[in-house]
Amino acid sequence: MRLFEYTALQIKEKIISGEIRPVDLTKQFIEQIKNIDPHVQAYLSIHEDEALKKAAQIQKKIENAENVGFLAGVPIAIKDNICTKGLHTTCASKILRNFIPPYDACVVKRLKEEDAIILGKTNLDEFAMGSSTENSGYKITRNPWNPEYVPGGSSGGSAAAVAADLSIMALGSDTGGSVRQPAALCGVVGVKPTYGRVSRFGLIAFGSSLDQIGTFTRDVKDAALLLQVIAGHDFHDSTSMPVPVPDYLREIDAGVRGLRIGIPKEYFSAGLNEDVHNALKNVLRKYEQLGANVIDISLPHTEYAVAVYYIVANAEASSNLARYDGVRYGYRASKSNGIVDMYCRTRSEGFGNEVKRRIMLGNYALSSGYYDAYYLKASRVRNLIKGDFDGAFQKVDCIICPTSPVPGFKIGERAKNPLEMYLSDIYTIPANLAGIPGISLPCGFSKEGLPIGMQILGKHFEEKKLLQIAYAFERETDFHRKKPVLKFSLTQK
Amino acid sequence: MEYEVIVGLETHAELATVTKLFCGCSTKFGSEPNTQVCPVCLGMPGVLPVMNKKAFEYALKAAIALNCKIDEFTNFDRKSYYYPDLPKNYQISQNYYNLGVDGYMDICVHDRINRVRIHNVHLEEEAGKLIHPEEAGADYSLVDFNRAGVPLLEIVSYPDMRNVDEVESYMQTLRKILLYTEVSDCKMQEGSLRFEASISLRKKGAEKLGNRVEIKNLNSMKSVLKAIEYETKRQADSLDQGETVDRETRLWDEVNEKSARMRSKEEAQDYRYFPEPDLLPVVVDGKWLDEVKVTIPELPLARKQRFIEVFKLSDYDTSLLVEEKILADFFEDCIKIVDRPKVFCNWITNDLLREVNERKLDIHHLPIRPYQLAALVEIIEKGAISSTIAREVFSEMVQTGEAPQAIIEEKKLAQISDEGLIEAVIVKVISGNPAVIEDYKKGKKNALTFLVGQVMKETKGKANPKMVNELLQRKIDA
Numbered sequence: 001m002r003l004f005e006y007t008a009l010q011i012k013e014k015i016i017s018g019e020i021r022p023v024d025l026t027k028q029f030i031e032q033i034k035n036i037d038p039h040v041q042a043y044l045s046i047h048e049d050e051a052l053k054k055a056a057q058i059q060k061k062i063e064n065a066e067n068v069g070f071l072a073g074v075p076i077a078i079k080d081n082i083c084t085k086g087l088h089t090t091c092a093s094k095i096l097r098n099f100i101p102p103y104d105a106c107v108v109k110r111l112k113e114e115d116a117i118i119l120g121k122t123n124l125d126e127f128a129m130g131s132s133t134e135n136s137g138y139k140i141t142r143n144p145w146n147p148e149y150v151p152g153g154s155s156g157g158s159a160a161a162v163a164a165d166l167s168i169m170a171l172g173s174d175t176g177g178s179v180r181q182p183a184a185l186c187g188v189v190g191v192k193p194t195y196g197r198v199s200r201f202g203l204i205a206f207g208s209s210l211d212q213i214g215t216f217t218r219d220v221k222d223a224a225l226l227l228q229v230i231a232g233h234d235f236h237d238s239t240s241m242p243v244p245v246p247d248y249l250r251e252i253d254a255g256v257r258g259l260r261i262g263i264p265k266e267y268f269s270a271g272l273n274e275d276v277h278n279a280l281k282n283v284l285r286k287y288e289q290l291g292a293n294v295i296d297i298s299l300p301h302t303e304y305a306v307a308v309y310y311i312v313a314n315a316e317a318s319s320n321l322a323r324y325d326g327v328r329y330g331y332r333a334s335k336s337n338g339i340v341d342m343y344c345r346t347r348s349e350g351f352g353n354e355v356k357r358r359i360m361l362g363n364y365a366l367s368s369g370y371y372d373a374y375y376l377k378a379s380r381v382r383n384l385i386k387g388d389f390d391g392a393f394q395k396v397d398c399i400i401c402p403t404s405p406v407p408g409f410k411i412g413e414r415a416k417n418p419l420e421m422y423l424s425d426i427y428t429i430p431a432n433l434a435g436i437p438g439i440s441l442p443c444g445f446s447k448e449g450l451p452i453g454m455q456i457l458g459k460h461f462e463e464k465k466l467l468q469i470a471y472a473f474e475r476e477t478d479f480h481r482k483k484p485v486l487k488f489s490l491t492q493k
Numbered sequence: 494m495e496y497e498v499i500v501g502l503e504t505h506a507e508l509a510t511v512t513k514l515f516c517g518c519s520t521k522f523g524s525e526p527n528t529q530v531c532p533v534c535l536g537m538p539g540v541l542p543v544m545n546k547k548a549f550e551y552a553l554k555a556a557i558a559l560n561c562k563i564d565e566f567t568n569f570d571r572k573s574y575y576y577p578d579l580p581k582n583y584q585i586s587q588n589y590y591n592l593g594v595d596g597y598m599d600i601c602v603h604d605r606i607n608r609v610r611i612h613n614v615h616l617e618e619e620a621g622k623l624i625h626p627e628e629a630g631a632d633y634s635l636v637d638f639n640r641a642g643v644p645l646l647e648i649v650s651y652p653d654m655r656n657v658d659e660v661e662s663y664m665q666t667l668r669k670i671l672l673y674t675e676v677s678d679c680k681m682q683e684g685s686l687r688f689e690a691s692i693s694l695r696k697k698g699a700e701k702l703g704n705r706v707e708i709k710n711l712n713s714m715k716s717v718l719k720a721i722e723y724e725t726k727r728q729a730d731s732l733d734q735g736e737t738v739d740r741e742t743r744l745w746d747e748v749n750e751k752s753a754r755m756r757s758k759e760e761a762q763d764y765r766y767f768p769e770p771d772l773l774p775v776v777v778d779g780k781w782l783d784e785v786k787v788t789i790p791e792l793p794l795a796r797k798q799r800f801i802e803v804f805k806l807s808d809y810d811t812s813l814l815v816e817e818k819i820l821a822d823f824f825e826d827c828i829k830i831v832d833r834p835k836v837f838c839n840w841i842t843n844d845l846l847r848e849v850n851e852r853k854l855d856i857h858h859l860p861i862r863p864y865q866l867a868a869l870v871e872i873i874e875k876g877a878i879s880s881t882i883a884r885e886v887f888s889e890m891v892q893t894g895e896a897p898q899a900i901i902e903e904k905k906l907a908q909i910s911d912e913g914l915i916e917a918v919i920v921k922v923i924s925g926n927p928a929v930i931e932d933y934k935k936g937k938k939n940a941l942t943f944l945v946g947q948v949m950k951e952t953k954g955k956a957n958p959k960m961v962n963e964l965l966q967r968k969i970d971a
Contacts, residue, residue: 083539096538103532105539204538208770237541238772316770319571322582323536327636343575366573366765375767 003028004165005483008074008222011168015073018062022055022073026117029075033119033166036486039147041139042161044080045088046120051075058115069115070229076111077167079158080121081128082213083202084108091204092136093126095324095331095350105202106237107171107213107230114229119167122157126352127321128178128206130154131424134415135354142411143186144484145450149408152182152424155216159186162216163484169226170216175207176309177403177428179214180440184403184453187442187482189470191215191223192428194460195435196241198227199234205320207313210432219480220441220471224248227463246464256472257291262396266302267427273406279444279452280402283473287400290472295396299388304381305430306422311365311378312433318362324350357418386434393459398469402427403453407446431457439466442479451479494733496694498725499702500660501652502717504667505645506677507619507685508551513642514618515542515585520644522683526624526637534642536580541771544569548644549592549616549775551676553785555646556593556614558674558792563777567592569616569769574762577636578621586617586647588766590774598650598670599794600662604808606794609663610651619643640684646677652691652702657718664688664714669793673818681713688717694728694738703728704740708752711745720745724752796821804834813842817856820845826863831870840866844884848891860894869897881954882906910957912964915948918956919968922947933969941965 003025006014014020030048037043058073078084081091083101085108090096104112111118125135133141133156141156143149144164151160155172159182162170172179174192183190192214203213215226228249233242263284268277284294326332326346333345351359365374392399405426414421431438436457443454454473458466474480513520516533533540556563570588596611621641625634648667654660668686671677679686688711693703706724711717728738742761743752791799793815800811800821815821820841827837849856869890873883878901889900901907909915922944923930933940941962948961 081539089538091538099538101532101537101539103537201541202539205771236543238543239541239770315767319573319583319765319767322573322575323538323580325575325577325582327577328535328580329537339577340575363765366767368763368765371765371767 002165004032004168006168007218008071008168008225011074012072012225015058016062016068020073022058022062022117023052025073026051026055026075026119029119029167036164037166039142039486040144040160040164040166041141042122042151042157042164042166043077043120044090044092044123044138044157047087047118050087051117051119054112054115054117058117061115069113071111071114071116071225074116075119075168076116076226077119077122077158077161077170078108079124079155079170079172081124081173081204081206082108082171083204084118084121087121089121089204090138091127092124092138093324093351093355094137095346097331099330101202103202106199106234108202110229111171116169116229122155122161122170124157124178125154126355127204127317128154128173128175128211129317129354129358131177131181131421132409132411132414133157133182134411135352137352140411143408143450144486145187146408146448147487148410149450150185150411152185152404152408154178154182155214156182156186158216159183159188159190162186162188162218164486165483168218169222171226171230172214172216173203173206174212174214174428174432175210175313176432177425179216180403180428180438180453180455181425183216183440184442184451184455185408187451187453187479187484189215189217189220189223189442189480190440190453191227191463191466192431192438193227193231193463194437195432196239197243197437197461197463198230199232199237199240201234201236205316207316207432208320209316210309210313212432220439220467220474221249221252223439223470224252224467227467231463241461243461248464248467252468252471253475254468255290256287256469259287259292259398259469260396261287261292261294262297262392262399263294264297264299264302264392264399264401266299267401271405271423272402273446275407275444275446276402276405276452280400280454283400283443283454286473286476290476297392297396297399299385299392299399299430301381301384301388302430305385305433306426308378308381308385308433309425309429310361310422311374312382314358314362315365315375316362318359318366321351321355321359326350354418382433385430389430389434389436389457397458398466399457401455401457403440403455404428407448407450407452427455436460437463437466439470441470441474442482443473443477444479445482451482494729495697496725496729496732497655497697497699498721499652499693499695500654500721501691502650502654502660502663503689503691504648504650504664505687505689506555506648506671506679508548508644508646508676509678510545510548510551510644512545514545514548514616514644515642518642522680522685524639526635526639529639530641534580535638536582542585542769544772544775545644550785551644552592552614552616552646553777553782554674554789555648555671555676556596557782557786558670558789559593559596559598559611559614559648561593561596561611561614563593563782564590565777566590566774567777568774569772570766571769572617573765576620577634578623578638578641580621580638580641584618584620585769585772587615588764589768591615598663598666600659600666601794602658602662607659607662609653609659612649612651614646614648617645617647619645652693652705657721660690660721661714661718664717666794669816669818673790673792687711688714690717690721690724692721692724692728694725694732703732704738706738706740707742708745709742709755710747712747716745716747719750720752723750727752790818793818793821804828804838806834806838810838810842813846814838819857823863823866827867827870830864830867833870836870837866840870840887844887845891848888852892854891859891861890862894865890865894865896872897872901876908876910876957876959877901878906878908879954879958882908906955908957909952909955910960912960915952915956915960915964916968918948918951919961919965922951923968930969941969944969
């Protein structure tokens with residue numbers, strides 16, 4: 001087994017025991033990235049020097065038999081909308097091409113404190129707006145399982161990096177499915193924690209009431225490990241909750257006997273791909289074999305979720321992105337005639353089309369005379385959607401459904417049709433609106449050989465239960481062990 | 494045509510917190526540009542606000558002092574507009590749920606109490622400051638973000654004022670309330686207290702309000718009053734000529750004492766308010782409210798009325814006393830020691846204020862303490878020093894903070910009540926002024942006053958005047 005195929009838990013053990021030296025490991029990953037990433041295009045920037053420096057520090061600690069952090073020497077990739085002090089953070093937008101944050105995001109600070117090694121920053125749809133990573137202002141990331149396909153999005157770079165062994169773990173962000181959907185499309189485990197579980201401080205805001213930082217890992221135990229490090233209250237994020245963080249790895253093998261699994265009929269309707277549907281049927285059969293009870297439920301307001309989402313998320317985005325004006329940092333149009341013209345040129349030249357589309361939609365929804373009809377109404381329907389879940393969780397312990405309606409789509413296939421693209425997130429958006437946690441894990445393959453993901457949704461702050469449920473399935477199956485055979489020709493470079 | 498002028502005021506007051514509203518940066522005034530900034534108040538990507546609880550409490554205090562209704566639930570909203578001094582291009586403010594609503598403030602105009610209703614009181618963040626280079630033809634401006642994020646209280650009145658006297662009283666009373674509650678230092682020259690006026694005219698007796706004109710850029714209370722007078726005339730002239738007054742925002746030109754159109758109603762900005770998702774709603778429960786309520790002192794108008802009733806002081810004197818909380822506090826501390834309200838009132842309103850004005854002293858940092866003034870008054874009442882000497886001692890006390898007894902001893906100012914000493918001086922004066930003695934004996938009574946004066950002069954004012962009078966008379970008559 002090659003070094004970079006180990007899980008984080010395995011690597012951590014080998015590093016602490018001295019079997020693997022952090023510097024060697026880091027070098028191998030950097031080497032791997034240099035060889036493979038030109039084909040995958042998962043990374044926007046690689047931080048070789050910083051990573052090697054950190055690895056050397058950890059190595060020294062181990063040699064001196066000092067205490068090491070919880071993620072000692074484990075390589076990790078960070079989505080490029082999470083601030084890293086002194087290192088470019090671009091949101092895959094031209095408007096932030098030269099932006100170097102003077103501070104670390106809360107999660108990055110925690111990763112550093114626990115001795116993780118940050119390899120680099122990964123590609124995304126510009127400002128996390130998209131479901132395919134095609135909206136990046138810099139490059140198109142390819143799905144390691146088939147380079148003609150998108151890796152999903154918006155955290156496509158992070159998902160692809162983990163799937164292609166270009167990192168062991170990665171962080172992403174999930175506003176409407178941006179962790180779970182690419183995890184499903186790339187055949188890795190993706191967790192979107194409860195809104196308020198992980199600090200958003202340093203995550204460059206898209207939809208503030210929906211955004212949540214999430215994890216990409218090779219298996220469920222690694223997800224538990226990484227979540228353990230990043231979860232917990234942070235003074236700098238008023239919306240992060242002072243709820244105690246349980247030990248996620250402890251009792252992860254608790255099993256599912258007697259568990260009530262809800263199957264929402266609205267998530268298995270027309271439009272669901274047959275392969276995905278079949279994979280989910282197998283999932284449910286497996287859980288029943290393991291002693292769980294599968295119960296049909298209804299989440300009646302599901303059909304409004306996408307509409308509500310695109311009002312709330314865009315309204316918040318229009319305001320969050322107002323600060324990119326060329327005055328203080330980032331891109332500024334070179335020639336302009338006065339301040340208003342400078343604003344217009346800077347934003348017209350700096351933002352991509354999808355971002356501009358959403359800013360306009362969002363501003364429209366907040367305009368005087370439209371606020372009640374759009375934003376306020378959407379907020380009310382959002383409460384109904386939350387109510388759907390509250391009701392369901394009185395009857396069941398978790399909900400299982402597909403992560404994505406299709407196993408994947410080709411690059412360019414949906415890029416011209418925003419509405420079709422928006423429907424990619426139909427199964428993931430409701431969890432963001434309700435603020436509940438969700439996990440996506442591999443559960444099969446399509447006829448074309450693309451991975452299929454299943455999604456488990458739970459009550460607020462019940463990530464631990466979700467991990468247990470996911471692990472019960474994972475240890476009985478080996479979908480997560482399958483590796484993509486990288487089939488890249490040099491012409492695709 | 495006779496018109497009635499209708500005025501409402503919007504007041505912005507910077508709160509006197511040590512740190513900013515949503516980050517830990519200092520609010521100190523006058524530092525080098527951009528030295529009191531951090532990623533949060535600069536609106537860097539990825540930052541989040543954390544509410545300063547102290548600022549919220551200050552705002553709450555002001556809202557209670559202005560008799561507002563305090564809802565249990567308030568939150569913040571984003572107010573969007575583009576301006577280079579606004580780092581996020583939205584201001585965290587309050588719109589849908591204001592911290593305080595439907596309050597009022599009583600003002601005193603020509604000895605009559607008028608009530609001005611307060612529409613709302615809310616909390617928001619201050620913007621930065623643009624600096625325009627002085628060099629000719631400069632094609633840039635600079636921004637100082639030290640002020641960005643300083644907590645700002647906005648107080649919106651109803652259009653309940655009808656003349657400049659009421660407006661002036663409103664501004665003065667509000668300023669005093671903010672000072673009394675210690676929520677703002679109200680330094681207009683540092684921009685920590687600012688006013689915007691909205692003015693409309695209607696025919697005397699008419700019910701319907703005319704179109705409202707908002708005036709910005711009013712840098713002092715004086716300019717508020719001037720602008721209202723100017724605007725009243727401008728609008729009246731338009732109406733007299735059969736024109737209509739446009740609903741618009743105008744800028745006051747301090748130098749030329751004129752206002753000019755800034756933007757029309759059609760150009761009014763759409764602020765696209767929506768609830769700030771980065772902050773949790775603030776719940777003000779009864780316990781918290783009570784805790785804040787007990788920190789609110791007696792407010793100036795109530796205090797003035799009490800001074801008039803209880804201490805039988807004049808309207809004018811009490812106005813001077815309550816003008817500054819520190820003076821009224823000083824007064825009350827004094828009379829707790831020696832119960833002479835009128836005497837202390839005179840010392841404070843005459844002597845203390847004169848010293849402060851003449852020597853340009855900071856009233857908040859005077860070295861003299863109330864117990865020291867009380868001690869001085871006791872010394873005077875015992876007859877140990879004359880009132881002239883007392884003033885000299887007081888002046889020294891105000892400057893140095895030394896005890897009156899120490900000053901008297903050190904400068905040997907104690908009154909001379911020794912008969913022998915006084916007699917010796919009298920003998921000297923009598924022998925030096927034989928002509929005056931003659932006058933006196935001829936019946937010129939004021940000749941005696943001259944002689945007393947001479948004795949006082951000889952003793953540098955220290956001789957007990959009563960004794961001088963008696964001894965002198967006895968000596969001459971003998």
